[in-house]
Amino acid sequence: MTAAGDPAAPAPAAFDGKDFVRGLSTAPGVYRMYAADDSVLYVGKAGALKKRVASYFSASPKSARIMSMLAQVARMEVTVTRTEAEALLLENQLIKSLKPRYNVLLRDDKSYPHLLMTREEWPRIALHRGPQSVPGRYYGPYSSVVAVRETLNLLHKLFKLRSCEDSVFKNRTRPCLQYQIGRCSAPCVGLVDADEYAAAVRRVRLFLEGHSDELLDELGNAMEAASAGLEFEQAARLRDTLASLRSMQARQYVDGHAADLDVLAVAMQGTHACVLLLAFRDGRNFGTRAFYPKTNGAEDPAEVLAAFVAQYYTSQQPPREIVLDRVIEDVPLLEEAFALNAGHRVNIKTSVRSERAGYLDLARRNAENSLATMLGSQAAQAARVESLRELLGQAEPAKRIECFDISHTMGEATVASQVVFDADGPVRSQYRRYNISGIEPGDDYAAMHQALMRRFKRAAGNDDAVLPDLLLIDGGAGQVAQAHAVLDELGIPGITVIGVAKGEARKAGDETLLLPGVDGQPGRELKPGAASPGLQLVQQVRDEAHRFAITGHRGRRQKARSTSRLEDIPGIGPRRRAALLKHFGGLGGLRAAGVEEIARVEGVSDALAERIYATLHGLDAPAPGATRTQKDP
Template identity: 75%
Template sequence: MNAAAFDGKAFVKKLSTAPGVYRMIGADDKVLYVGKAGALKNRVSSYFNATPKSARIMAMLAQTARMEVTVTRTETEALILENQLIKSLKPRYNVLLRDDKSYPYVLMTQEAWPRIAMHRGPRAIPGRYFGPYASVGAVRDTLNLMHKLFRLRSCEDSVFRNRSRPCLQHQIGRCSAPCVGLVQAREYAESVRRAGLLLDGRSDELTDELGKAMEAASARLDFESAARLRDLVVSIRTLQARQYVDGRAADLDVLAVAMQGTAACVLLLAFRDGRNLGTRAFYPQTHGNDNPEEVLAAFVSQYYGEQLPPGEIVLDRDIPDRELIEQALSAAGERRVQIKCNVRGERAGYLDLARRNAELSLAAERTSHAAQLARAEALRDMLGMAALPARIECFDISHTMGEATVASCVVFDAEGPVRGQYRRYNIAGIEPGDDYAAMNQAIERRFRRAVEDNGVVPDLLLIDGGAGQVAQARAAMADLGVEGVILVGVAKGPARRPGDEELLLPDGRTLRPGAESPALQLIQQVRDEAHRFAITGHRGRRQKARNSSRLEDIPGIGPRRRASLLRHFGGLGGLKAAGVEEISRVEGVNAALAERIYATLHGLDAPDAGAPAKATPKAANGGTRSEG
């Protein structure tokens, strides 16, 4: 169907006045715009009447080939569906909140002895996530408070499972040492529950509960427990006294929007339980929309569609459908959520602070964007490209003396890094330390999928390495028939200093642009990100390999036997130094199990669980010795 052939007025005649969601679709079947309506017929008809419309709306209508609608039971359902469709379809003419997985959270893991720690990225670890927080500093302050008040562990599982004595955190009163059994499971679980109440902003409920527990402890003459509970109540009350806002502990977000043309910044100032969590700036994609009220409304709907809303949201201006959004957020959060735009007193001061920070952040972002554009233009000119590179990819290889080789691929576009499209490749089947073969495998795997699935390929491909790595990348792409990709190697210069890099160009030339070159600065930014991403993946893979042969993986070793072994030998090092006979003297460990433990810790072939134990020669010191 031709876009010009779409008859909007005829389409409107078939619509009902029920609430729902409408979608404008282009000739290429891509969704151009998603909108909600309390009455579909009335809202859609407004696009096709004689009222003057903005240039953005006129351009959108000119490209519309057809429309689709989905009827809902209520306006609230329409709002929820609209947000879901905007997130999944990413329509060209909607205001879009950029997908950012870097929000910091406080994570409380779901395991026998939960740990509490900062978390960034996809929420793949089972547990409860509190946040997101406006800054890493706010998360660290919160964690510091949790460790002081509730003494929850922060160590990784690999450390926790192999402790034989309490660590320094226990000595300074920040951990109850569950790793060595110095706290009962029931008591630790109660601390976890209470920490969750405080993180949820329910400090009044927590102090009431602690007060009753303190009285009960006193009644049964358990004065030590009563004193400990008293100190906890005092600490929380002191925290509340310092952090009151407008006479009560605040649970609110303050939002302000600043716009310059169609560039927008939404500044979030967050408080939870009276604690100031700092500020965070967001830069939604407006797609030509220069109306700050609509931008802010879209932000509120999309952001709180993903995050649990606080009890109060203060805005620097009124927004369309404010009452409807308020109802939807209240239903989703299962508590009353108020959206306010006319406030006084301290909240007005916070709004002023948010406005000024939004304007400053937007100015800084526009300056940064201009600098990024200048670097991209310099790169285009240096490489003789016909247009600015719309997609840049960079590959790097990381390993430790050939162990756990990982290849990384990072992606940049005109806006900067596109983290959702980063990829890592675990390299296997090559000689350890063969970077050339690793690069060939990584490039072959990346572009084979693009060829088979008709996927996207970059305009510019950067290879972190010299002529050998570049040759391998070029050979892999040639074998797959990939064309039209400019391939550039980024090699360290003779001095191996930043700014001294040599660029290996497709025509065989070698360039050294120098540290002042904007083009090289962009290449360095992409290359450094690939290097960071590769090292992170390599370390994770290497640590996983280190942990794979620990005590808990040996058949017949459970938590009790593991704890007995570590306690008997003073840690994993002492256990590794022991012989089979010494290990078998530990309560609950027979000769066959002792031999399996010894073999596993020394990288030997462990006997089957049902096989009889074999004699192991004694060492001069009473232990055992393996021959070279």
């Protein structure tokens, strides 16, 4: 048997596209092109598979990008669908999961902000980001968190739904400040009945789903019914809600009716692209959002915009109207596919007038400005990377920079952060935090050693491990020594370790870089000064690590302080804990009580009262008849 790497092994046969096409049907479907290493090169859809795939292997002229792709094809696969709309949906699902090398990819690692209406007895409405794992109805996506908060503010004023977490809601004994300022109806303490609250929930849903006219009619009928029933206070509240909604609707109408539309424009420079989204829902402007798709060599703006529209709206709820700044392919097919997903008709327009034309011009200008800003920041970032290379005397610029920092408050809740930068800037999806434990409080050296060991232990002996070219340590020689000790212990060579020590005045630009020695010589120190672009890059990375560490530390510290010490006492569950806190009015009152007073609480024995008292006062729980003694420090 011939080994795969043997020069005598025959080269794999070239893919015969024309022969492959002969076996295809004319049904709609999706095709996938694979390279010799089984990586996916391209995913495409077709109204007629045979005709579309055959076009790749015909004699007609093709772009250099397509020719390069076809030269790498080792095999192809197809999936037949019932309709072309189904093919479109499947194509975009595969593009997102497989990330083919030659497709235009929508690249955005941020989660979209949504409004969440929970599915429970007393639903709450709140801002939500991240995985949609909480049961309920999600409304959005919104272009910015500001837009979500503005909508939430309006909803709480008009409909007074709760916003608190269940842990707060289930443990209230009196109304909170939100009730006092008229932003919640206080269902937690029974100040609103279930039917009235359910009606408010239904009205919020009508509002968020764009049924403003139906909502206004319902509120008007309810106001008249309340007035007829001599419930004048309720009628007045409904009157005020109606007035607020009508006032807002009057301000936010577009072209005489409430707009439910997205406006999209694309700007390109070479293969760099920016797609600008301007969103309106129920006449309200939700602001703009810029996207920077990875074009993978595509240079046609219409192709980029078409790919963006198809991928974006197969995962996000499309509005009733989408306005584009240029003509794209497959508009009827896209409208059909989006309507299947949305449950309502979706119109895609490229020729518009009046206010919509103004919005389109605004989107174009913002797309151009956003792209110019992005390219300018990329050029500045490249200059800083090159300056750092010269500063450190490296042959090649660092492709991956990692920085570690430690944060704690007098040794409490120690957290280490790891941030990652590449040639384009921060790679936030690869940030990590490490909760440090098992060390002497305040021992920064041990904390740094533990964090670095946890980061690099799995990389030891793994040829496929992702390692940094440059490792920045926020600290002086002691912390840098810990980094060298970890790398030497694990046998990981080739990583340049730089310490970033603050100056005596702790002033930005006064940092000292602790560089490794050359040819066995001891390390040297370098003070580039505030004007150095290379030091500015180091500061940016260091400051990001510092911010990320402090955020993690504060969260860990707050969690520790908000967790009741009663939870650590054996024999105390949620019921007894609630009974104790209610009896004494909180943890402070319980701490001030004696053993005999604690034992008077229902369900608390003398022995349990002893344990509670001992835990809250730092005492050893005594054996029967023994005397309590203060714990050793």
